[in-house]
Amino acid sequence: MGSANNCRVCGYDWGEPPWGASGQEPTFWICPCCEVEAGYEDITPVGAKAYRAEWLAKGAPWSDPDEPHDGLTTENRLTHVPPGFE
Structure with a gap:
């Protein structure tokens, strides 16, 4: 389950x-x-879910080539989306 440190769309852990x-x-x-x-x-759950659907439809790519990949699969990362935004 996600926390306040996680992205509301994909579950990425920002660290803060x-x-x-x-x-x-x-x-x-970003x-x-x-x-x-x-x-x-990502202001509302509806907005976050819509953005997530578009991102998943693109194949859920890692967007920033300068930021090291966190090593999680998309499916695993999505389990970290904060409550209410999943």
């Missing part, structure tokens, strides 16, 4: 909350895995 410590202050970081912008496409 992409929505700030309060969960209400988006950082607008996820190196799915390329969602924290605070834009």
